[in-house]
Amino acid sequence: MEIPIELVVSLSAILFGIGVVGALVRRNIIVILMSIELMLNAVNLAFVAFARMHGTNDGHVFVLIVITVAAAEVAVGLGIVISLFRNRDTTNVDDVSLLKW
Amino acid sequence: MAETIGKILFVLLVVMGAFLPMITWVERKQSAVMQDRIGANRANIAGITVLGVLHPLADVLKLFGKEDFVPAGANRVMHLLAPVIALVPAIITLAVVPFAGVYDFGGENPFSFVIADVDWGLLYVFAVGSIAAYGTIIAGWASNNNWALLGTVRASAQMISYEVTMGLSVVGVFMCFQTLSLQEMSLAQDSSFRLLGFLEHFGLFETLPGWLAWIQVPTWGIFLQPMGFVMFLTCIMAENKRPPFDLPEAESELIAGYHLEYSGMRWGLFYTAEFLEVPVIGCIVTALFLGGWSIPFLDTQTLIGGIGSFFGEGFATGVVLVLHVHAFLAKVVIMIWLQMLIRWSLPRFRYDQVMDLCWKIMLPLSLVNIFVTAVVLLWFQEVVG
Amino acid sequence: MSAELSLFYFFAALAVGSALSMVLNLRNTVASAMSLVITMVSLAAVYVLMEAHLVAVLQIMVYGGAIVVLFVFVVMLLNLRQDDFPPGRQRGAKALGVVLVVFAVIKLLALLPAALPDTVAALPEGFGGYRDVGTALFTRFILPFEATSLLLLSALVGAVVLAKRRLD
Numbered sequence: 001m002e003i004p005i006e007l008v009v010s011l012s013a014i015l016f017g018i019g020v021v022g023a024l025v026r027r028n029i030i031v032i033l034m035s036i037e038l039m040l041n042a043v044n045l046a047f048v049a050f051a052r053m054h055g056t057n058d059g060h061v062f063v064l065i066v067i068t069v070a071a072a073e074v075a076v077g078l079g080i081v082i083s084l085f086r087n088r089d090t091t092n093v094d095d096v097s098l099l100k101w
Numbered sequence: 102m103a104e105t106i107g108k109i110l111f112v113l114l115v116v117m118g119a120f121l122p123m124i125t126w127v128e129r130k131q132s133a134v135m136q137d138r139i140g141a142n143r144a145n146i147a148g149i150t151v152l153g154v155l156h157p158l159a160d161v162l163k164l165f166g167k168e169d170f171v172p173a174g175a176n177r178v179m180h181l182l183a184p185v186i187a188l189v190p191a192i193i194t195l196a197v198v199p200f201a202g203v204y205d206f207g208g209e210n211p212f213s214f215v216i217a218d219v220d221w222g223l224l225y226v227f228a229v230g231s232i233a234a235y236g237t238i239i240a241g242w243a244s245n246n247n248w249a250l251l252g253t254v255r256a257s258a259q260m261i262s263y264e265v266t267m268g269l270s271v272v273g274v275f276m277c278f279q280t281l282s283l284q285e286m287s288l289a290q291d292s293s294f295r296l297l298g299f300l301e302h303f304g305l306f307e308t309l310p311g312w313l314a315w316i317q318v319p320t321w322g323i324f325l326q327p328m329g330f331v332m333f334l335t336c337i338m339a340e341n342k343r344p345p346f347d348l349p350e351a352e353s354e355l356i357a358g359y360h361l362e363y364s365g366m367r368w369g370l371f372y373t374a375e376f377l378e379v380p381v382i383g384c385i386v387t388a389l390f391l392g393g394w395s396i397p398f399l400d401t402q403t404l405i406g407g408i409g410s411f412f413g414e415g416f417a418t419g420v421v422l423v424l425h426v427h428a429f430l431a432k433v434v435i436m437i438w439l440q441m442l443i444r445w446s447l448p449r450f451r452y453d454q455v456m457d458l459c460w461k462i463m464l465p466l467s468l469v470n471i472f473v474t475a476v477v478l479l480w481f482q483e484v485v486g
Numbered sequence: 487m488s489a490e491l492s493l494f495y496f497f498a499a500l501a502v503g504s505a506l507s508m509v510l511n512l513r514n515t516v517a518s519a520m521s522l523v524i525t526m527v528s529l530a531a532v533y534v535l536m537e538a539h540l541v542a543v544l545q546i547m548v549y550g551g552a553i554v555v556l557f558v559f560v561v562m563l564l565n566l567r568q569d570d571f572p573p574g575r576q577r578g579a580k581a582l583g584v585v586l587v588v589f590a591v592i593k594l595l596a597l598l599p600a601a602l603p604d605t606v607a608a609l610p611e612g613f614g615g616y617r618d619v620g621t622a623l624f625t626r627f628i629l630p631f632e633a634t635s636l637l638l639l640s641a642l643v644g645a646v647v648l649a650k651r652r653l654d
Contacts, residue, residue, distance in 0.1 A: 003494050227543075
């Protein structure tokens with residue numbers, strides 16, 4: 001074994017942190033969706049690392065399911081973005097506050 | 102290491118060095134033949150035209166001499182990068198194509214004529230093919246031109262849609278050969294079977310006339326999965342964006358689509374990528390459906406045995422290797438000719454027709470194909486054993 | 487340093503750098519998406535280093551080939567040329583959130599080496615290949631698999647309903 005597992009999990013943690021920061025700071029709804037994808041990727045990386053550590057394939061199966069969920073989420077999320085842009089002519093999340101006082 | 106470099110050099114020499122320049126000439130001549138013209142015959146060196154073969158050379162010289170223009174509103178880095186991104190996937194796809202089979206020359210490992218004999222070769226082809234969309238996307242976006250943008254929007258929708266159907270249309274092939282490695286698929290296609298042999302299990306085989314019972318066909322993908330072959334060829338030609346699927350660059354409506362703002366050799370790189378994909382498609386379709394390097398009705402063992410009885414085992418293996426490479430290249434040439442024929446026969450589709458063909462006709466058909474294949478294979482496993 | 491470890495460091499740096507440029511690029515959404523592609527591809531390389539070949543190929547196919555293309559497609563469809571928004575609200579709370587996230591990540595990185603075992607299990611034959619993962623997916627994990635298919639179907643219907651201009 002050449003690559004220590006903790007390095008890979010650290011990379012996963014850093015990427016997850018970047019994703020959270022992006023989802024917090026950015027106001028373009030498309031970039032927020034991308035940041036969520038980044039977080040899901042970080043989780044996938046942790047799954048792959050732990051699968052390697054335990055020497056079983058279960059983590060890979062989880063990754064496949066996470067990828068599927070991510071694809072479904074992007075399809076619906078971008079559908080929402082398109083209808084939002086049609087109705088409000090913006091992709092700024094701060095402008096979408098109809099339900100908020 | 103030296104072996105791998107040798108294989109890479111061979112592939113680059115054959116595909117980039119021989120097929121690629123010839124295809125521009127073949128395209129011109131094919132169109133000339135089909136339109137009852139004489140065709141490319143003007144480029145000459147000291148009056149020698151050689152049937153117009155010098156035209157590719159003249160083209161390249163002209164393209165290198167042109168100004169490399171970046172429009173004012175363009176994103177400079179992306180604009181310069183896009184042609185390279187378009188070209189690279191077409192080249193690296195060749196890494197998993199088996200140009201010939203596996204041969205035992207008595208060395209440590211048997212010699213397998215693939216650059217990278219990976220277990221998941223076909224998945225690699227799909228992964229690389231999905232990256233190829235970025236060249237188009239970046240080109241259209243970075244040009245900052247509405248025509249280019251329209252072309253890119255069309256291209257990305259078309260490529261994503263056809264990727265789905267392309268993946269589903271070859272699942273039947275995976276099921277038949279039980280592998281994703283292109284070399285193992287070619288090995289599995291290196292045999293033949295009786296076309297009507299399955300009737301034995303109904304007790305009907307004896308009633309057939311003798312010649313009908315005797316008919317043999319190679320176990321090629323095209324005979325096991327005829328529908329898969331037609332659908333895969335359609336999808337992969339749609340991915341290549343050449344007519345009749347050239348909606349992203351439709352010159353009569355979008356001027357030239359995504360490469361509108363490119364000039365000189367950068368424009369040439371887009372065309373190189375498109376032309377290079379023609380032999381690459383030929384290679385993949387050949388490996389999947391046309392038996393790869395195999396010679397019909399003469400499997401490798403028979404050939405080596407037959408030639409070996411006269412000239413010895415090692416020499417026979419070498420001869421068979423050369424024969425197989427030629428068989429593969431001959432099939433690739435046939436596939437290129439077929440693509441040229443389609444390209445110059447059919448007019449361009451309308452965009453909604455392209456999308457309807459993908460989502461409403463080919464997707465359901467490919468799912469039906471998977472289902473039928475699965476049922477037949479299960480029947481074979483349960484009844485035939 | 488072994489070749490594998492230096493490859494890992496290279497791709498990890500590439501992934502982190504392009505992820506940062508995705509989040510910090512305030513002007514150009516398409517450039518953000520391209521940075522995301524670089525992150526995805528370098529993560530696929532890390533997966534290959536972790537012997538997860540099927541996952542690596544699917545990562546490029548699904549994330550690189552479909553999801554990010556979809557992002558770019560939407561950006562181009564809406565023709566969002568530049569992305570300069572007025573200053574946002576609740577900036578204090580957001581700054582606090584960022585500080586907390588950075589602190590949590592640093593704490594996690596400090597705790598990680600002690601929490602993980604030094605040894606890793608030996609690799610079984612065919613680990614991470616499509617045969618083994620596929621067998622696991624279609625035998626032991628058949629229920630999650632079927633549930634995912636249901637999710638995909640509902641997402642399909644939902645996306646069509648959302649993006650269609652009007653239902654008639």
